[in-house]
Amino acid sequence: xxxxxxxxxxxxxxxxxxxxxxxxxxxxxxxxxxxxxxxxxxxxxxxxxxxxxxxxxxxxxxxxxxxxxxxxxxxxxxxxxxxxxxxxxxxxxxxxxxxxxxxxxxxxxxxxxxxxxxxxxxxxxxxxxxxxxxxxxxxxxxxxxxxxxxxxxxxxxxxxxxxxxxxxxxxxxxxxxxxxxxxxxxxxxxxxxxxxxxxxxxxxxxxxxxxxxxxxxxxxxxxxxxxxxxxxxxxxxxxxxxxxxxxxxxxxxxxxxxxxxxxxxxxxxxxxxxxxxxxxxxxxxxxxxxxxxxxxxxxxxxxxxxxxxxxxxxxxxxxxxxxxxxxxxxxxxxxxxxxxxxxxxxxxxxxxxxxxxxxxxxxxxxxxxxxxxxxxxxxxxxxxxxxxxxxxxxxxxxxxxxxxxxxxxxxxxxxxxxxxxxxxxxxxxxxxxxxxxxxxxxxxxxxxxxxxxxxxxxxxxxxxxxxxxxxxxxxxxxxxxxxxxxxxxxxxxxxxxxxxxxxxxxxxxxxxxxxxxxxxxxxxxxxxxxxxxxxxxxxxxxxxxxxxxxxxxxxxx
Amino acid sequence: xxxxxxxxxxxxxxxxxxxxxxxxxxxxxxxxxxxxxxxxxxxxxxxxxxxxxxxxxxxxxxxxxxxxxxxxxxxxxxxxxxxxxxxxxxxxxxxxxxxxxxxxxxxxxxxxxxxxxxxxxxxxxxxxxxxxxxxxxxxxxxxxxxxxxxxxxxxxxxxxxxxxxxxx
Ligand SMILES: Cc1cc2nc3c(=O)[nH]c(=O)nc-3n(C[C@H](O)[C@H](O)[C@H](O)COP(=O)(O)O)c2cc1C
Ligand code: FES
Numbered sequence: 001x002x003x004x005x006x007x008x009x010x011x012x013x014x015x016x017x018x019x020x021x022x023x024x025x026x027x028x029x030x031x032x033x034x035x036x037x038x039x040x041x042x043x044x045x046x047x048x049x050x051x052x053x054x055x056x057x058x059x060x061x062x063x064x065x066x067x068x069x070x071x072x073x074x075x076x077x078x079x080x081x082x083x084x085x086x087x088x089x090x091x092x093x094x095x096x097x098x099x100x101x102x103x104x105x106x107x108x109x110x111x112x113x114x115x116x117x118x119x120x121x122x123x124x125x126x127x128x129x130x131x132x133x134x135x136x137x138x139x140x141x142x143x144x145x146x147x148x149x150x151x152x153x154x155x156x157x158x159x160x161x162x163x164x165x166x167x168x169x170x171x172x173x174x175x176x177x178x179x180x181x182x183x184x185x186x187x188x189x190x191x192x193x194x195x196x197x198x199x200x201x202x203x204x205x206x207x208x209x210x211x212x213x214x215x216x217x218x219x220x221x222x223x224x225x226x227x228x229x230x231x232x233x234x235x236x237x238x239x240x241x242x243x244x245x246x247x248x249x250x251x252x253x254x255x256x257x258x259x260x261x262x263x264x265x266x267x268x269x270x271x272x273x274x275x276x277x278x279x280x281x282x283x284x285x286x287x288x289x290x291x292x293x294x295x296x297x298x299x300x301x302x303x304x305x306x307x308x309x310x311x312x313x314x315x316x317x318x319x320x321x322x323x324x325x326x327x328x329x330x331x332x333x334x335x336x337x338x339x340x341x342x343x344x345x346x347x348x349x350x351x352x353x354x355x356x357x358x359x360x361x362x363x364x365x366x367x368x369x370x371x372x373x374x375x376x377x378x379x380x381x382x383x384x385x386x387x388x389x390x391x392x393x394x395x396x397x398x399x400x401x402x403x404x405x406x407x408x409x410x411x412x413x414x415x416x417x418x419x420x421x422x423x424x425x426x427x428x429x430x431x432x433x434x435x436x437x438x439x440x441x442x443x444x445x446x447x448x449x450x451x452x453x454x455x456x457x458x459x460x461x462x463x464x465x466x467x468x469x470x471x472x473x474x475x476x477x478x479x480x481x482x483x484x485x486x487x488x489x490x491x492x493x494x495x496x497x498x499x500x501x502x503x504x505x506x507x508x509x510x511x512x513x514x515x516x517x518x519x520x521x522x523x524x525x526x527x528x529x530x531x532x533x534x535x536x537x538x539x540x541x542x543x544x545x546x547x548x549x550x551x552x553x554x555x556x557x
Numbered sequence: 558x559x560x561x562x563x564x565x566x567x568x569x570x571x572x573x574x575x576x577x578x579x580x581x582x583x584x585x586x587x588x589x590x591x592x593x594x595x596x597x598x599x600x601x602x603x604x605x606x607x608x609x610x611x612x613x614x615x616x617x618x619x620x621x622x623x624x625x626x627x628x629x630x631x632x633x634x635x636x637x638x639x640x641x642x643x644x645x646x647x648x649x650x651x652x653x654x655x656x657x658x659x660x661x662x663x664x665x666x667x668x669x670x671x672x673x674x675x676x677x678x679x680x681x682x683x684x685x686x687x688x689x690x691x692x693x694x695x696x697x698x699x700x701x702x703x704x705x706x707x708x709x710x711x712x713x714x715x716x717x718x719x720x721x722x723x724x725x
Contacts (some may be wrong), residue, residue: 027653030690034697034706065693203687204650210690239692241596241633242686247596280596282631285687299589300623301630360651367693401650448653458630 001261001268003282006147013139018076021053022098025072029060029125029210030245031065036087040069043091051496055096060214064125065367067108070090071125075099084108106489114365115384119346119372121354122330126214126368134256138218140226141526146221150228150270153336158229159185162332164340166352170432171197171288171325171551172403173420173505174351180322192232194223194274194438195323197298198239199281201288202401203452205432206328207356210368211247212239213514215330216253220276222329224263225336230322235276238293241283246478250278284416285402285456289504290323292458303460304504325430327356337522342474347373349419351428361398361434362388369445371416378412396521400429402449402456403509405516406442426514427509443528447475451510457506462528465506467498470516478528488525492518565615567607573601581616588617591627595634604635640675640682643719644713645699648672649688652696660696661685663710668717680721 315321
C-alpha cells in the first residue's frame, strides 16, 4: 500500500461516517463501567436501533471518570455535547434531544479546565474512536506514519525523527528513546526483538491500560515503526493478565492489522516483515522490570538479572532487544507523522512532549489526563483536578507509586519533568498521581508501599528480600506507636543499605516512599515516636511531660 | 535418527485436556509456552493440581520442579480449588487511601476469610488486586466479573449475598 491509497481509504471511511447525523459515544472504560455504562449503552443502542441517522458507539476512556458514565453527542455541524452521570432512565431523554436542544440537566461543562488545560497526543483518539474498528483508526490518520516510513523513509531517517523528538521512556526511568533505539539498531544483524512493556505495575495507575483498551492500533503502529527502525522482525506485547479487555482488543487489533497488510509478511508490499505476539503476565509486579519481563516471556520465573548486559545487547533468548513502555510506543506514530521537531516544541528543555497521568485519591476530578511536560503540580491538582473535596485539606501528592515519593504543598509550583521531580525527592514514575489529605498518615502511607514491595520482592537478592521485611516491621512498629528513636535511625540506615545493595530497581527504589516522607513529613514520624514510647523503655506517653526527649530533638534538627 | 517420544497421557479423560493440548501444540510444545499453558489449565479447571502440573511438565519436556517453580512464583496461579464466586478487592493506592481496608475487614467479619482465601464450603474466594483501573471510583471491587465503584462495606456484602443467593 502506498500513501495515496491509504489517504483514499481514509477519505472513503470518513465519507461513510458522514451518513449518521448524530454520533453518540458512550465511554466503556473500566471507570465508567463500574458506574453502569454498559446498561446505558444498551439502552441507547436499543432506543436508536431503528434510526439510520444515529450511531451509538462504545469508546475508550473519556477521562473524567469521577462523573461517569459519560456520554458524548456529536451532531453534524454542532459542537459536541458531553453528558455526565447518565443512567438507563436518562437514555430516552438523550435520544429525544437529538436534533434539538441538549439535555441541560445532564450536561457536563466541556469548557471546564479539566478539558481545556489538557494537551492530547497519546490520548487523541481515546474516547473518540471505537477501538475495535481498524477503520476508525485509519480515518483518524492511523497507520499513516507506518506507510510513509516503510515506503518513503530509510530506517535511519525514522531513527533520526525519534532522536530529534527528545522522547524519553514513559515507563518510569526516562531513558531517551532515540538513544536506546540507536543502540539496538547498531547491534550486528541476526534476530532482534521489539518488546512492549504493558505490565503496568504501579498499584494506583491505569494509563497503559487505557491506551491499550482505547486505541490499541496506536501501540501496534509504534512497535512496527520501531521494528523498522532497529531492524527487528518480531515483537512481543507483554500485558498483565488482569487486563482481559486490553488483551481481547489487542488480539483483534493484531488480526485486523495483519489482514490490512500493516503487520506480517512484506508490510505494504515492501521487503520489511514484522509480527507481534501477545504474552500474558501472571500477577507479579517485578515482571515490569525489563530483565524479569524477558525471563517471563521465555516462560520462566520472572526474576531480574544484573545489568549489564542491557537488553539492547543481550535480551530475549540472548538476542538484542528493544524494550519500551506502552505510552512510549504510543507517542511514536504522531512523531513520525508530524516530525520530531514538532514534538520537541512541546514540553520543557529536557522533557519533551506530554505525559498521561491517572489522577486519583482525595481529589474532585478523578480520571485520566494528558498534560504538556512542564505544567506545575498545582495546575494539575487544583486547576485540572479541581482541588480536594470540601472539608479536605491538601496534604501531599504521590507520584511514581512504590518507587516514588510524596510531595507537600511547598513543592506544588514545581514543573512536572523528570529531573525536577527527582531533585525534589520524588519521581515522574509511569503516571500514577494520588492526592492525599489530612486523613492520610504519612507513616501509614510509607508502610503501605513497603508492604507492597515486601510482597512483591522476588526473593533473589538478600537486601531486597530481607530488607523490605525489616523495614516493614520497623514502619509497622512506628505506625503503632511502639517505635523508638533508635528504630527510626535503624530504618534510615536500612533505607540506604537496601537502596545501594539491591539487584534490581524494585529494591533500589523500595526505600523511596520512606525517604521522601521522612524528608517532607518527618514530624509525623517523630510524633508517632512520642506517642507511646520513649527510647530505651522510658515512661509511657501518658506520664510524660510536654517536652520531647532530648534524643528525638537531635534527630529532628 | 530422531528420537520419538511417547506423548504423555492426560491425567484423566476429561475433554478439557484437549484444549490444553491445543494451546501447547500451537507453540510447538516449546518450553516458553509454559505460562500460557498454565493460564489455560487454570482458566479451564480453576486451579493447578499436581497431576495437571505433571502433565504439563511432561508435555513440554520440563522437570516438574520448573513448572512448580513458575506456578508458585506468579500470584495469579492457584494450587488450591477456588470458590464458586469470587470477590476481588482492589488494594491499589487510590483504593487504599479511600478505605479498601474497611472492605477487607467487612469480608473477614462476615465470611471469616482474608484476601487469597476461600470459604470452607467453596462458595466464595476473596482475592486482592492492585489497581483494577477504576481508581476514579475508589474503593472498588469486582464481584463475579462485575466492577463496583464507590463501595461501602454494606453495599459490597449485599452484592456478595445476592450472587450467592441467586445461584442457589
Ligand atoms: C520493579 C520495576 C517495575 C517496573 N514496572 C514497569 C512497568 O510496569 N511498566 C513499564 O513500562 N516499565 C516498568 N519498569 C521499567 C522497565 O524496567 C523499563 O525501564 C521500561 O519498560 C523501559 O521502557 P521505557 O524506556 O519506554 O520507559 C519497571 C522497573 C522496575 C525496576
Ligand atoms: S487503586 Fe483501586 S482501582 Fe486503581
